[in-house]
Amino acid sequence: MNQKGQAAVELSIFGLFLMTTILFTVRIGLAIQMNIVIGELIESAHLCELQRRPSCRHKLQASLNDFNLKNVNLVFRTTNDYSYIQLYANTDLGKIFQKESELALELDVP
Amino acid sequence: MFLNNNRGSGAVLALTILPLLFLIYGTFALTGYLIQIKSRVRSTCILQSIELQKEMIGFEKKLFQLNPLSTTLRLRLIAAEAQLLTSAGNPVAIAAALAQIASIREQQQVLDGIQKTIIKTAHFKSQLATAAMLLKIQMHLQEMGSIWQFYLTSFSAMYVSHAAQVAVEPDFEDLAPNYGLTSDYKTAQKLVLTWQHSYRTKQAPQRIIDSANQFEFTCGAGPNKKGNQWSVEINAGKF
Numbered sequence: 001m002n003q004k005g006q007a008a009v010e011l012s013i014f015g016l017f018l019m020t021t022i023l024f025t026v027r028i029g030l031a032i033q034m035n036i037v038i039g040e041l042i043e044s045a046h047l048c049e050l051q052r053r054p055s056c057r058h059k060l061q062a063s064l065n066d067f068n069l070k071n072v073n074l075v076f077r078t079t080n081d082y083s084y085i086q087l088y089a090n091t092d093l094g095k096i097f098q099k100e101s102e103l104a105l106e107l108d109v110p
Numbered sequence: 111m112f113l114n115n116n117r118g119s120g121a122v123l124a125l126t127i128l129p130l131l132f133l134i135y136g137t138f139a140l141t142g143y144l145i146q147i148k149s150r151v152r153s154t155c156i157l158q159s160i161e162l163q164k165e166m167i168g169f170e171k172k173l174f175q176l177n178p179l180s181t182t183l184r185l186r187l188i189a190a191e192a193q194l195l196t197s198a199g200n201p202v203a204i205a206a207a208l209a210q211i212a213s214i215r216e217q218q219q220v221l222d223g224i225q226k227t228i229i230k231t232a233h234f235k236s237q238l239a240t241a242a243m244l245l246k247i248q249m250h251l252q253e254m255g256s257i258w259q260f261y262l263t264s265f266s267a268m269y270v271s272h273a274a275q276v277a278v279e280p281d282f283e284d285l286a287p288n289y290g291l292t293s294d295y296k297t298a299q300k301l302v303l304t305w306q307h308s309y310r311t312k313q314a315p316q317r318i319i320d321s322a323n324q325f326e327f328t329c330g331a332g333p334n335k336k337g338n339q340w341s342v343e344i345n346a347g348k349f
Contacts, residue, residue, distance in 0.1 A: 032138070033141060107342045
């Protein structure tokens with residue numbers, strides 16, 4: 001009986017440990033994934049800005065909406081051959097997501 | 111009995127969760143693969159195209175810098191020919207005018223040679239830079255392919271859908287003309303690369319995640335001239 005109880009406790013502890021580990025690693029994985037995907041979206045927005053295409057900012061904002069980000073604040077600074085984007089938002093878990101990115105391509109030929 | 115059942119539950123739990131975990135991580139990894147390969151090809155393509163365009167613009171600038179010289183030679187030739195016409199009956203003046211014309215034609219020939227060499231060099235450099243770019247991208251693809259060789263079968267087709275041409279034209283067909291940009295120079299000189307990529311998970315990983323995808327991208331760069339200011343315009347088409 002003791003052994004049975006011990007096994008049940010062990011299983012519960014093991015299960016809890018396993019679930020916590022899984023949840024933790026999945027969350028880390030998701031965070032990394034989100035970072036990579038948002039980085040890619042921002043890089044595409046840089047290129048879009050440097051090509052002087054219309055509605056680059058709107059497109060980026062719309063794509064970011066798919067990530068359940070709240071209070072999204074985007075700062076754009078673009079010149080002929082330089083693009084700077086800053087993203088500041090809150091995740092649905094209440095954490096702050098901040099990303100700064102710049103791209104300088106030296107497009108002017110002296 | 112309970113003990114055995116509990117052990118079994120642990121095993122069942124692990125067997126249920128592990129494939130799920132592999133599936134989640136497999137999806138993460140595949141997204142990472144896709145973004146990384148796309149980003150590498152795109153950045154190489156854009157940076158190399160910009161360098162190529164800058165090089166070509168440099169050659170064109172050199173070519174256009176010779177225009178004042180070609181105009182001067184042309185004006186001198188017209189003057190010498192007019193002198194020849196007005197020197198009828200004066201053998202000394204005729205000889206002087208003819209010598210002058212011969213000297214100018216010789217200078218024009220030299221200048222014409224220089225102009226054509228610049229154009230040919232620009233053309234050759236363009237082909238060389240394009241080949242170097244394709245090679246570099248191919249190396250990135252091979253590198254990525256070797257990292258993922260146990261999980262993915264990938265196929266890439268890459269071709270230059272528009273080769274960068276030296277978009278200049280002479281103002282008249284003769285020795286040492288003035289050169290200018292063609293009216294469609296933006297289209298003619300731009301370099302466009304098309305890249306098609308497809309992948310599928312190999313048989314063993316397919317038991318956990320079966321994923322196949324294919325996509326096509328274009329990228330490149332072209333020239334832009336506003337007044338005396340040259341710049342390069344990037345073209346990251348469908349990336």
